[in-house]
Amino acid sequence: MSSGNSVSGGLESSEERRHKKLGPLASLFSGSLFARRVKDSHPKEQKDPGWKLFGKVPPREGHIKDPKKIQKEYETKSGRAGPDNPTSPRQSARKNLDFEPLSTTALILEDRPANLPAKPAEEAQKHRQQYEEMVAQAKKRELYNICLARAKEKWKSIAAPASDSEPDDAGSSDRESSLELIKLDISRTFPQLCIFQQGGPYHDVLHSILGAYTCYRPDVGYVQGMSFIAAVLILNLDTADTFIAFTNLLNKPCQMAFFRVDHSLMLTYFAAFEVFFEENLPKLFAHFQKNNLSPDIYLIDWIFTLYSKSLPLDLACRVWDVFCRDGEEFLFRTALGLLRLYQDVLTCMDFIHMAQFLTRLPDLIPADQLFQHIAAIHMSSRNRKWSQVCTT
């Protein structure tokens, strides 16, 4: 794609650039990896496809359209692969792609005026593709913009406390006040980075993403821990992509169980974790049992924030990389790797010191050693894999 002057060339290179920028998050963003994995291991989870954002499942799309595939088809059909066949100047292609209309309704494909000569087939196809790309871009932002607009409405009504009469009935009140809680948590998200706090460059972005999510999924609302996940995504993606990645990530079975605080499901995860804990680290497991140190005490923080709060950020991102590849199992494997790494220290501690240690891990964790210990964890118990243990 060096000279990629055609539209398709421009597309491909921008796509590639984005992939480079996203790194392993790209798969998370597109959702395709997760969609497939989820399908494999939990066929039943798929019954609610309406929530999947831009993944492979939305029913409206009909058949799956991978932009790259479309492009390949187009290239072979039109017989001009990007690099060899420069047609339109790159600049204009770029310009078109940068145009992101706020709503799909703004994109009306008007008929060509009758007094103009017919477009060559190739050009017509090219324009159609440009149009589709624009629609896709707009669609991507559309849902986010709608949700954000709703959130802003709610913020306004909170800011004007004229009608303080809203009944605070138990149960719903927690979810209702989500927007209020977000405000309190934002400045407490990675405070050491000084970018999410009031006045910081990403304060409003984090605020918007979380606010939009509570309007997108009012049934889930804002739950502590989300701010850390959104913050990590913001550090890696642009806003619209962050929203999509965030919603898809929270839609994964394990994350849904935790963020909905589905107690019995969480206990299932903890129990499965303990099976592998005992299998891999029997001595430490016995020590924990003796001291009544149950996994919820340290796992809740680790799983809710995907280690972004408990591990140094660079290490957390490495964990995310493999989590994107291996799925939820890796979160629990990481926990066991951490316990294995600190096994000797922990065995000498009593309950309170262990609890303190695990809820506040050392600032300096030897990364390579940690990953060696994670690698040394066997994720099979009596020939059963994680997913099998989890479902029994």
Added chain:
Amino acid sequence: MQNNHHKERLYKILVIGDLGVGKTSIIKRYVHHNFSPNYRATIGVDFALKVLNWDQETVRLQLWDIAGQERFGNMTRVYYREAMGAFIVFDVTRPASFEAVTKWKEDLDSKLTLANGKNVATVLLANKCDQGRDVLTNNGIKMEQFCLENGFVGWYETSAKENINIDEAANCLVKHIIANENDMLQSEVLDTISPQLEKDKGGTCSSCFRSQ
């Protein structure tokens, strides 16, 4: 009990209250004697240990700093188990956090009682008092009355930032916890014949045993 002169007491203390009222800050001030405006949100539960010298005894306070979001309630309530005392914290600049105090107290009392059926000693902390006293003055609430009605053993205007009243509040709680414990031991000794205790005491009366 083997060594009467260096008896150690270990108490589990809960620190609860709405999100962002300053629970973690209070604990950090109390245990580590410092303050930072940049604490991270607590997810689940955090821990701290404070060791006190109390009448020639060592008192260890196991502080359970429990996440404030109501949603975590079902999960974090298991952490109430075996606690001997609690701080319920609210933020004087946020009336809603004060309104939640009775909810927290009722929740605590419904989930946790001492062996003698009494509620655990609970102290109310009106935190961030360095930032104004809106809640306390505007509502015309008589705090002493409020504490009596809701079963708090005391209340303090605190500031983790300015180090106001944190030690005082903790001492008040410890005092009540010890009193409760002594109460329970006394009634135990009075009400039941316990051969084990008899053996240990070596014939002294129950009050002598208490004072050891």
